[in-house]
């Protein structure tokens with residue numbers, strides 16, 4: 001259950017009124033609900049308890065230190081894809097022994113850092129990378145690098161082309177047919193320790209069938225490699241989708257019959273479709289959820305600047321842009337948009353657009369909204385994942401502040417950037 005709701009018509013994050021928060025801290029403003037993040041973490045663990053998974057939160061979804069430390073305290077591990085994310089986990093107090101290090105292009109420096117800090121494993125995406133990790137580990141005498149190969153199972157997961165990862169048209173992982181030979185080749189290598197096997201088929205997957213198909217395809221391979229090389233864990237990756245439509249109206253964070261979309265899977269459906277196969281393996285199970293934990297735990301609050309009518313369309317210009325939340329422009333993603341104050345009676349049809357000089361800077365086309373005026377605030381829902389972490393300063397726009405709400409407390413967990421922050425390190429010619 002997410003904790004954004006209306007009280008007396010006004011929008012709240014847990015016990016905090018969003019309009020008052022915006023008065024105090026300005027807009028655009030990212031607001032996250034700590035209760036929602038923890039609730040999602042516990043629900044996923046609960047649904048999968050039969051296999052007692054280690055959850056390695058995928059840091060790329062939202063890498064703020066406060067979000068990481070919240071999850072670290074709850075017992076979460078982490079999935080990182082860069083030396084920078086690894087440093088963030090350390091800074092946040094996360095356990096590096098519960099940290100897996102993925103990514104198709106690790107540098108020597110990143111491999112050295114992973115070894116030095118003692119990651120649970122490197123998730124390896126090519127044979128050349130495996131050789132490189134062996135080489136770097138070989139330089140550190142006596143340090144064997146724990147490695148797991150990322151298998152590309154060549155399964156269609158559906159969803160947007162830019163977030164599909166598990167087919168041979170994607171750059172990720174090692175093709176299913178080549179994996180066993182790669183393990184065999186490095187089995188006796190004293191610089192490496194073969195510890196597990198991993199897959200990740202894509203993101204925002206709302207049906208259980210692709211997960212079931214991928215796990216079913218993987219099981220014989222995993223069993224064989226477990227028996228041959230003593231692999232300890234099977235990591236299923238992330239990808240569990242959330243419902244973006246009517247996130248507020250339903251009061252739920254996913255898995256109900258959406259009026260517009262096909263029915264999304266329930267967490268129980270996800271779990272029951274794969275648990276019997278996983279239990280039989282008798283291996284440690286890892287999951288790498290990103291979006292599921294934080295997506296519906298965040299909103300982006302923005303203020304209305306102008307309205308205009310072109311003769312063809314009505315536009316509402318807000319002070320948040322595609323630089324702050326790129327998902328609609330990049331993935332044609334849908335985000336629910338709602339008035340923060342009590343909605344006025346009536347409805348308009350409007351395109352909600354940002355100030356960035358790009359035609360793609362649109363948060364929603366032809367949205368039916370209560371009439372909005374200059375100074376009104378809107379909340380863009382489901383912005384907790386791949387929101388701030390993908391934000392840029394394009395158009396020299398400082399990135400928004402971020403706030404974490406817990407009950408009636410609101411804590412600024414990242415200050416709003418200033419323009420001077422943006423040219424730090426630059427020199428006039």
Ligand SMILES: Cc1ncc(COP(=O)(O)O)c(C=O)c1O
Pocket residue numbers: 058061079102165200202203204237238239240288289290291292385
């Ligand atoms: C290897 C890996 N694990 C986990 C994730 C997290 O995915 P999601 O946020 O869909 O759960 C990703 C996302 O791209 C990924 O590439």
